[in-house]
Structures are given as structure tokens and as C-alpha cells.
Amino acid sequence: MSGRTSYDRFLSPTGRLLHESAIRRMGTVVARAGDLVSFAPGYPDSALFPWDQLRAITHELLTGADGTVLQYGPTRGYAPLLEALVDVLQARHIKASLDELMITSGSQQGLDLVARVLATPGDVVLVELPTYTGGIAAFRNAQADLVGVVQEEDGISLDDLDEVWQRVRAAGKRAQLLYLVPNFQNPTGRLLALAKRRQVLEWAERRDVLIIEDDPYGALYFEDVASPADTRPIRADDERGRVIYLSTFSKTLAPGFRVGWMVAAPSLIDRFDTAKQSVDLTSGTLDQRVVHLAVRRGVLDALAPRLRDLYRRKRDVMEDALRRQLGDRLTWPAPKGGFFLWVRLPEGCDDVSLLERALEQRLVFVIGSAFYVDGAGHDRIRLSFSAPTPERIEEGVRRLAAALKPAPVSSL
Amino acid sequence: MSGRTSYDRFLSPTGRLLHESAIRRMGTVVARAGDLVSFAPGYPDSALFPWDQLRAITHELLTGADGTVLQYGPTRGYAPLLEALVDVLQARHIKASLDELMITSGSQQGLDLVARVLATPGDVVLVELPTYTGGIAAFRNAQADLVGVVQEEDGISLDDLDEVWQRVRAAGKRAQLLYLVPNFQNPTGRLLALAKRRQVLEWAERRDVLIIEDDPYGALYFEDVASPADTRPIRADDERGRVIYLSTFSKTLAPGFRVGWMVAAPSLIDRFDTAKQSVDLTSGTLDQRVVHLAVRRGVLDALAPRLRDLYRRKRDVMEDALRRQLGDRLTWPAPKGGFFLWVRLPEGCDDVSLLERALEQRLVFVIGSAFYVDGAGHDRIRLSFSAPTPERIEEGVRRLAAALKPAPVSSL
Numbered sequence: 153m154s155g156r157t158s159y160d161r162f163l164s165p166t167g168r169l170l171h172e173s174a175i176r177r178m179g180t181v182v183a184r185a186g187d188l189v190s191f192a193p194g195y196p197d198s199a200l201f202p203w204d205q206l207r208a209i210t211h212e213l214l215t216g217a218d219g220t221v222l223q224y225g226p227t228r229g230y231a232p233l234l235e236a237l238v239d240v241l242q243a244r245h246i247k248a249s250l251d252e253l254m255i256t257s258g259s260q261q262g263l264d265l266v267a268r269v270l271a272t273p274g275d276v277v278l279v280e281l282p283t284y285t286g287g288i289a290a291f292r293n294a295q296a297d298l299v300g301v302v303q304e305e306d307g308i309s310l311d312d313l314d315e316v317w318q319r320v321r322a323a324g325k326r327a328q329l330l331y332l333v334p335n336f337q338n339p340t341g342r343l344l345a346l347a348k349r350r351q352v353l354e355w356a357e358r359r360d361v362l363i364i365e366d367d368p369y370g371a372l373y374f375e376d377v378a379s380p381a382d383t384r385p386i387r388a389d390d391e392r393g394r395v396i397y398l399s400t401f402s403k404t405l406a407p408g409f410r411v412g413w414m415v416a417a418p419s420l421i422d423r424f425d426t427a428k429q430s431v432d433l434t435s436g437t438l439d440q441r442v443v444h445l446a447v448r449r450g451v452l453d454a455l456a457p458r459l460r461d462l463y464r465r466k467r468d469v470m471e472d473a474l475r476r477q478l479g480d481r482l483t484w485p486a487p488k489g490g491f492f493l494w495v496r497l498p499e500g501c502d503d504v505s506l507l508e509r510a511l512e513q514r515l516v517f518v519i520g521s522a523f524y525v526d527g528a529g530h531d532r533i534r535l536s537f538s539a540p541t542p543e544r545i546e547e548g549v550r551r552l553a554a555a556l557k558p559a560p561v562s563s564l
Numbered sequence: 565m566s567g568r569t570s571y572d573r574f575l576s577p578t579g580r581l582l583h584e585s586a587i588r589r590m591g592t593v594v595a596r597a598g599d600l601v602s603f604a605p606g607y608p609d610s611a612l613f614p615w616d617q618l619r620a621i622t623h624e625l626l627t628g629a630d631g632t633v634l635q636y637g638p639t640r641g642y643a644p645l646l647e648a649l650v651d652v653l654q655a656r657h658i659k660a661s662l663d664e665l666m667i668t669s670g671s672q673q674g675l676d677l678v679a680r681v682l683a684t685p686g687d688v689v690l691v692e693l694p695t696y697t698g699g700i701a702a703f704r705n706a707q708a709d710l711v712g713v714v715q716e717e718d719g720i721s722l723d724d725l726d727e728v729w730q731r732v733r734a735a736g737k738r739a740q741l742l743y744l745v746p747n748f749q750n751p752t753g754r755l756l757a758l759a760k761r762r763q764v765l766e767w768a769e770r771r772d773v774l775i776i777e778d779d780p781y782g783a784l785y786f787e788d789v790a791s792p793a794d795t796r797p798i799r800a801d802d803e804r805g806r807v808i809y810l811s812t813f814s815k816t817l818a819p820g821f822r823v824g825w826m827v828a829a830p831s832l833i834d835r836f837d838t839a840k841q842s843v844d845l846t847s848g849t850l851d852q853r854v855v856h857l858a859v860r861r862g863v864l865d866a867l868a869p870r871l872r873d874l875y876r877r878k879r880d881v882m883e884d885a886l887r888r889q890l891g892d893r894l895t896w897p898a899p900k901g902g903f904f905l906w907v908r909l910p911e912g913c914d915d916v917s918l919l920e921r922a923l924e925q926r927l928v929f930v931i932g933s934a935f936y937v938d939g940a941g942h943d944r945i946r947l948s949f950s951a952p953t954p955e956r957i958e959e960g961v962r963r964l965a966a967a968l969k970p971a972p973v974s975s976l
Contacts, residue, residue: 159805159832162740162774164706167681170838198631206634207626214619219610222618222820257669257822257844264843268705269579289842293680294576328574362574393571408634408849410669420571426582430701431676432669436848437820 165273170293189548191517194338194403194491195539200462201406202451209445213438225437227429228421229255229413233444237413240447244370245388246397251418254425257435259368259400259412260286265424265431266329266364266396266414267294276320276327278361280308282494282523282532284338287331287366298525299327305485307344308332310351317359330361335383336369339523339534340494341487343378349386356394363395368403371456373489374464382488393417401443403491404459405452409439463491463538466545470537473549481556491538494520498556502530506555515551577685582705601960603929606750606815606903607951612874613818614863621857625850633853639841640833641667641825642852648859649825656782657800658809663830666837669847671780671812671824672698677836677843678741678776678808678826679706688732688739690773692720694906694935694944696750699743699778710937711739717897719756720744722763729771742773747795748781751935751946752906753899755790761798768806775807780815783868785901786876794900805829813855815903816871817864821851875903875950878957882949885961893968903950906932910968914942918967927963 160168213221228234234253241248256262263286271277273295279287281300291298299320302312313330320327332352334344344352356363363386370383387397393416400412414424446452470493474482481498497506503519510517520532535552537545572580625633640646646665653660668674675698683689685707691699693712703710711732714724725742732739744764746756756764768775775798782795799809805828812824826836858864882905886894893910909918915931922928932944947964949957 159774159829159835162682163835164680164682164684164687167835167839170681170835193636195636198628198635201628201631201634203626203628207623210622210626211619214615214622216610216613216615219613222613222818223610224605224607224814224819258846260845261843268576269582270574270576272576275576286842286845293839293842360573362571402636406634407636410844410846410848417571423571423575423579423582427579427705430698430705431673432822432844433672433698434670434822436822436851439848439851 165295166293169295186514188514188516189540189544189551191515191535191537191540191548193518193539194536196403196407196491197462197466197539198406200455200459202446202455205446205449205451206406206442209442209449210438213441213445220437221441222438225434225440227434228425229253229435230437230440230444233411233440233447236444236447241415245384246415248415252415252421254414254421254428255435255440256398256412256414256428257432258402258407258410259366259398259414260290261428261431262398262412262414263287263290263364263366264293265427266398267291267296269420269423269427270329270362271296272326274325275329276325278313278316278320278327278330279525280332280337281526282339282520282529283331283525284333284366285518285522287333288523288525291331296329297325300525303337303340303342305342307334307337307342307348308352310348310355313352313355314359317361328361329364330356331364331366332386333366334386335367336372336488336490338369338490339492339518339520340485341490341492342485343382343488346382346384349384350389353386353389353394357392361394365395365397367397367399369490370399371404372460372463372491374467374487375460376464377486378488387415396420401452404456405443405446409443410436411439411443463489466537466542467493469542469545470535470549473546477549477553478556491536493535493537495533495535497531497533501556503533504530506533509555510552513551513555515548515555577707578705581707598926600926600928601952601956601963603927603947603949603952603960605930605951606948608815608819608903609874609878609951610818612867612871614858614867617858617861617863618818618854621854621861622850625853625857632849634850637846637849637852639846640837641665641847642849642856645823645852645856645859648856652859653827657796658827660827664827664833666826666833666840667847667852668810668824668826668840669844670814670819670822671778671810671826672702673840673843674810674824674826675699675702675776675778676705677839678810679703679708681832681835681839682741682774683708684738686737687741688737690725690728690732690739690742691937692744692749693938694751694932694941695743695937696745696778697930697934699745700935700937703743708741709737712937715749715752715754717754719746719749719754719760720764722760722767725764725767726771729773740773741776742768743776743778744798745778746798747779748784748900748902750781750902751904751930751932752897753902753904754897755794755900758794758796761796762801765798765801765806769804773806777807777809779809779811781902782811783816784872784875784903786879786899787872788876789898790900799827808832813864816868817855817858821855822848823851823855875901878949878954879905881954881957882947882961885958889961889965890968903948905947905949907945907947909943909945913968915945916942918945921967922964925963925967927960927967
């Protein structure tokens with residue numbers, strides 16, 4: 153048994169079936185390569201991290217006057233940050249009391265805690281087609297069986313949702329969880345219509361299902377095509393504790409702090425808290441302090457309009473470049489916010505082989521099929537415009553055009 | 565289904581059996597109470613966190629010149645920190661290559677990843693009697709069956725280890741994992757004898773068992789009773805990949821950064837990495853950068869002798885106070901390092917009722933039974949001397965004496 157030999161006989165069932173996130177894998181490629189244009193991970197633009205304010209806040213915190221700044225903290229989270237979140241949520245029309253709140257180490261940890269505490273191995277978790285790969289990985293690693301529901305222009309199809317649910321039940325299985333990304337869905341950029349939000353909540357009540365509402369991008373709507381009213385979370389109208397709401401500071405303040413949060417009924421929060429105790433004891437203490445002061449001092453509020461503006465302009469750059477260079481071959485739904493274009497490939501072109509050709513051109517993106525739990529999506533790719541500069545976006549689209557070059561004769 | 569009603573029908577098997585860490589619970593008590601003396605959690609003394617250096621390092625990192633400082637990072641960890649760890653480990657006589665290393669969000673996450681990837685529900689995990697509650701919680705939450713092995717003066721009993729293993733096998737169960745804290749064991753403060761370290765490694769090879777070696781306290785030996793040579797990790801002599809080694813910066817630099825690490829065979833590290841992708845994507849980016857510079861600039865090396873000296877002096881304060889006030893009633897093995905005294909209670913006094921009386925005196929500690937997987941330990945308590953000042957240690961021992969007051973008549 154040397155380093156390279158097999159440890160297979162030691163692996164648990166979870167250890168055996170572990171699913172890697174396609175996005176993470178792409179991130180590793182990015183880290184390794186030299187002159188690579190990355191349209192792959194949903195990284196925010198670090199140029200807009202509020203460096204000066206964060207430096208000042210950190211400087212203030214690290215004097216040693218308050219030893220708890222670098223000490224272990226409560227698993228539930230730093231109390232003043234939880235209090236600040238009550239106000240952050242209020243602005244999103246969500247009324248949450250302190251016992252309904254918990255800090256997580258990024259919202260990925262929220263997904264993982266939900267999966268561990270609520271997904272019974274073999275049970276079905278309902279997800280959108282397509283959906284966020286990190287959600288897929290968390291539920292799969294809890295050994296849940298993922299079943300997809302189709303999306304329409306304005307989000308998940310309520311008809312298909314109930315049909316799928318009934319089919320699952322008819323097959324003798326349980327489906328008690330529905331995972332949704334209503335705002336600027338990852339990867340499609342779609343916005344779930346307000347009427348549908350009410351309907352899906354009623355549906356969950358009728359079918360005794362819990363909704364996992366993942367909302368990392370809600371604040372990042374494009375002001376030319378969406379308004380804050382359009383982003384009203386499902387949780388805002390949830391009076392019966394049907395919704396577990398997840399969000400994060402990663403897309404607005406900075407992901408390096410690993411500070412996300414969850415909102416759920418107190419008895420569920422108690423369970424997630426207990427689970428987190430053995431998972432990582434506590435999220436970063438200094439990180440939570442910095443985020444707390446950034447929120448309380450209005451850094452985040454002042455930043456939000458600038459972020460919306462920046463990402464809208466980057467969307468324009470990418471859309472313009474795509475239209476100019478590939479407008480006859482690629483289509484995509486206009487995103488209403490967020491970081492991504494969800495691009496349909498020309499007939500006969502598939503995501504995996506296009507990625508191979510793109511890598512030769514030193515371009516990386518995420519293949520569409522990574523977002524599907526049913527094997528579909530090979531006719532799509534996800535292009536992220538959030539992190540690269542406008543110049544790099546232009547360059548990346550040139551490379552994409554080059555990768556698409558060996559095109560069907562008809563298009564020449 | 566209002567906030568307070570039951571979600572029991574939604575819970576997974578893991579969600580149902582979740583085990584709370586007794587230490588975490590005590591931590592919550594501490595956070596709430598006013599003038600409480602806490603001998604409960606193993607918190608390092610924040611007075612010795614290197615505040616000035618950490619402030620300078622953070623100031624330097626947060627200029628915005630390098631955007632990746634607050635960006636998402638690789639799941640495996642910040643590469644220069646991994647490289648620095650190679651040297652840290654070298655000083656502990658462990659040869660590790662980069663593909664054998666991974667950063668974890670505190671070493672608690674290392675335990676959790678090990679439990680998820682390697683503990684099959686229903687399988688037995690062998691642990692010391694007593695052992696660290698966070699280890700117990702991680703393995704129990706993976707639905708493992710924990711079976712204890714007795715300790716002798718110089719650590720785990722090899723005879724009992726093999727007997728227990730054989731008994732488990734005879735009962736038709738598998739025992740593939742052994743969890744050990746060889747250096748200044750939590751809660752006993754014991755040091756596993758060097759000869760036994762070799763023997764346990766040979767035993768693991770013979771019985772095809774993996775050893776999880778948890779080493780948070782190795783650097784914190786008491787120079788009057790132990791030497792660095794005594795702390796040589798089992799992993800240092802592990803040529804066949806039998807040992808998964810976990811350590812952390814929480815007890816030496818500061819726990820608020822949540823930076824720990826694990827060493828294992830490359831194929832296992834790959835699995836842990838994949839598991840971590842869906843658990844929290846990445847550990848704190850800024851935290852890793854700060855720790856990296858603190859290590860590379862010698863902050864940690866300069867600090868270590870001061871920490872050893874400080875904790876040795878605090879041990880003296882607590883031992884002296886206990887001897888003076890309760891020397892006729894309490895006994896404990898002399899710890900060789902670490903943060904704890906493992907105290908035997910007088911005949912007829914049990915840990916739970918003593919804790920109740922102690923809380924009335926505004927004193928908290930961890931009950932002995934929390935560290936046992938077999939229901940024993942009610943005749944013990946764990947007193948931590950690491951965080952409180954000498955004055956508070958004195959005061960706490962006075963309160964302990966008061967709590968012990970309603971003593972058997974014979975001792976009056």
C-alpha cells in the first residue's frame with residue numbers, strides 16, 4: 153500500500169461515489185495555465201472589492217484590544233453579524249428572527265448542511281434543468297437521487313414539476329426537497345416570475361415539500377431589464393416555514409471571506425447548527441467581523457449600484473462581441489442579472505469537443521452538460537463575463553470563434 | 565407547520581442522529597453568561613496572538629494590488645501555504661510532497677472529511693477511552709459505531725487494542741479506522757510513548773487499519789517534563805501510507821483563521837479534495853494568505869517558545885491552586901503539554917451534578933463522560949487552563965472548591 157496504490161477497500165459509500173464539481177475542475181485548469189482566458193467560474197471582479205475600506209476595517213479590528221476577534225466563536229455565527237443580517241433580509245422583504253438565522257462558510261456549506269440533514273440516501277431531490285453544479289454535487293454526495301424539472305422562459309415549469317413529483321411517487325420514491333435558484337439562475341441567468349414564486353410555494357405546501365431557495369445573485373439585477381421588485385425571494389411570502397433560504401456575501405463583498413448564511417425555521421436551524429459543530433466548529437471569526445462592519449458601515453449598500461452597473465456593462469461587452477463575431481451561430485436568452493450567458497451551440501456542435509478545441513485556443517468555459525442531472529445539455533455552454541476585463545472578454549470571444557471554426561460547411 | 569413545529573419527517577438518518585459536541589454546548593454557555601469562569605473549551609490565550617504582526621501582514625495583503633487575496637481559491641489550498649507546510653512538517657520529521665497535502669477549514673474539517681470519505685455507516689471506528697469530543701461527533705455523524713480502547717499511563721493499550729479489534733471482527737463487523745491523539749491527548753494530556761507509536765503502526769499494518777493521527781498540540785510540550793523528540797508523529801515513520809495526519813494553526817497562531825491541514829496518500833487527498841468541493845469550495849482565502857506570511861516570516865517559530873512557557877506557567881497556577889485548595893480530594897495525571905488537567909473526582913461525586921453546582925458558582929468545565937464512547941467517565945472532569953488569566957484560574961478553583969463543598973461527611 154504505497155502512496156499511489158488503491159485505498160478503495162477503505163472508502164465509505166460516500167467516498168466511492170463522490171462527485172466532482174465541473175466548475176471547480178475548470179478553476180484548477182485556470183490556476184495552472186498561463187495566458188488563458190477564463191469564462192468558466194463565477195468569480196466576481198476583484199477590481200471592485202472595496203479594498204481600502206476592508207483594509208481600514210481589518211486594521212481597526214486587529215489591535216488586540218478585543219481578543220475574541222481571532223478566537224473560536226459560536227457555531228451559529230457572530231451575534232452582531234446575525235443582527236445585521238436581520239436588516240439585510242428586511243430589505244429583501246424577509247422577516248427573520250435571530251433563531252431563524254445561521255452563518256455558513258459560504259453558501260456552499262448551506263447546501264451541504266441541507267443535504268446532510270434533510271436528504272435521505274435514495275430519496276429524490278427535485279432540481280431545475282439545468283441547475284447549479286455545486287447544488288448537484290452537495291445532494292449527490294449525500295446519496296440523493298436527483299430528478300430534473302424543465303424550465304420555461306420565466307423559470308421552472310409548474311406543470312412539469314407536479315408531473316415529475318407524481319411520477320416519482322408512483323415509482324415508490326419520496327421527493328421532499330426542491331432546489332431552486334430563482335434570481336438570475338445559474339447557469340441560465342433567468343428570473344423566476346413573481347406569479348410562479350407564489351405558485352411554487354402553494355405547490356410545496358400541497359405536496360408537503362421543502363424548498364431550498366439559493367439566492368447568491370439577487371442584488372445583481374441589470375437595471376435595464378429587471379427591478380428589485382422582480383427579485384422578491386420566495387421566503388418573503390413563506391408563512392409556514394416551507395422555505396430554507398441561502399445567500400452569501402461572496403458575489404457582492406468578496407468570496408475570500410467565506411461568509412454565507414441560511415434562514416430556516418428555528419428547529420431546523422438547531423439541526424444545521426449541530427451538524428456544523430462537527431463539520432467546522434465555526435466560520436472564520438475575523439472574516440465575520442470584517443463583513444459585519446462592512447455591512448453596518450454601509451460599504452455594501454454603497455457598492456451594490458456600482459456592481460450592478462459593472463456587470464451590466466460586462467454583459468454588454470460579451471453580448472456585443474458574440475453578436476459581432478458569432479451572431480449567426482450562437483444564441484442565448486438575455487440574462488436579467490448575475491454573471492452568465494447561457495449559450496446554445498450551433499447544430500452538430502457539442503460542448504465537450506468544443507471545450508477541447510477552446511482549450512487549444514487557451515479559452516475555458518463550463519460545458520452545458522455539467523448543469524444537467526439527466527445527461528442533456530451537450531448543446532450548451534456557460535460563459536461567465538463577471539471576472540475578465542472588457543479586453544479579455546473580447547479576446548476570449550475571438551478565441552471562441554476560432555474554436556468554433558471547423559464549422560459545418562453550410563455556414564461558410 | 566409553523567416555525568416551532570416538527571420537521572422530523574423531513575430529517576435524513578444523519579439529521580435524526582446528530583450528535584452535539586459537549587464542548588461546543590459549554591462554549592455557548594460561556595458566551596451567554598456574565599461573570600463566568602470558564603475552564604471548558606480549549607481556547608488558546610488571545611493575549612499571545614501576534615496582533616501587531618498579523619495587523620501588518622493583513623494591511624500589506626489588502627492593498628488591492630493582488631486581487632486573488634479575496635477571490636475564490638483552489639479547494640486544495642493556497643499553493644504557497646502548501647509549500648510552507650512542507651517545511652513545517654519537515655521540522656516534525658514528516659516528509660510530505662505537495663500531492664499529499666491539503667488545507668482544511670480547521671482540523672475539525674479534516675475529521676469530518678475523513679469520516680465522510682472513510683467511515684461506512686455501521687462500521688466500527690476505534691477510539692481511545694477517553695477521546696476528543698469533536699472526533700466522536702464527526703464519526704458518529706457519519707453513522708459509524710464507536711468502540712473504545714483503554715489507555716495506560718503512556719497512552720493507548722496495545723493489548724486492549726488488538727483484543728477489541730478481534731472482538732469487533734468476531735461480532736461480524738469491520739474496524740478499519742483508529743482515531744488517535746498521540747500528543748497531549750485531549751482530554752488526558754498524556755503523551756503516547758515512542759515505542760508504542762512504532763507498535764501501533766505495525767499493528768495497523770498487520771490488521772489493515774488506517775490511523776487517523778490528530779495532532780493539534782504537538783508544539784505545546786512542557787519543557788520541564790517533555791521534549792520535542794517525545795512528540796515525533798506516527799506519520800514520521802509511516803512508509804506505507806497507513807496514517808492520515810491532521811494538524812492546525814488554531815492552537816499556535818489563532819483559531820479565528822480556521823486554517824488546518826491534512827497529510828495523506830495522494831489518492832486519498834484527491835478524494836478529500838473532491839469531498840471538500842461540495843462542502844465549502846475553499847477555505848478562507850485571506851486567512852490562508854495571512855497564515856502563509858506568518859509562517860514564512862518566522863512569526864510562528866518565534867512565538868512557539870513563548871506559548872510553551874505561558875501554558876506551562878498556567879498549568880502551574882492551576883495545579884498549585886488545586887493542590888492548595890483541593891489536594892486532599894482531587895487527583896490528576898501530570899500533563900506533558902497542551903491545555904488540560906484531567907481530574908478525578910472524589911468518591912461518590914459525579915461529573916453532571918458537579919457541573920450543575922459549579923454553574924451555580926458561575927464556573928464551567930467539561931464533564932468527563934463527554935469524552936467516553938462507552939458511558940463511563942462520570943468520575944472525571946476536564947479543566948482547561950489555557951485561556952483564563954492566572955487570577956481567573958485562582959478564582960475558578962475557589963469556585964470549584966465551593967461547588968465541591970457538599971462533600972461526604974468523612975472529609976469534613
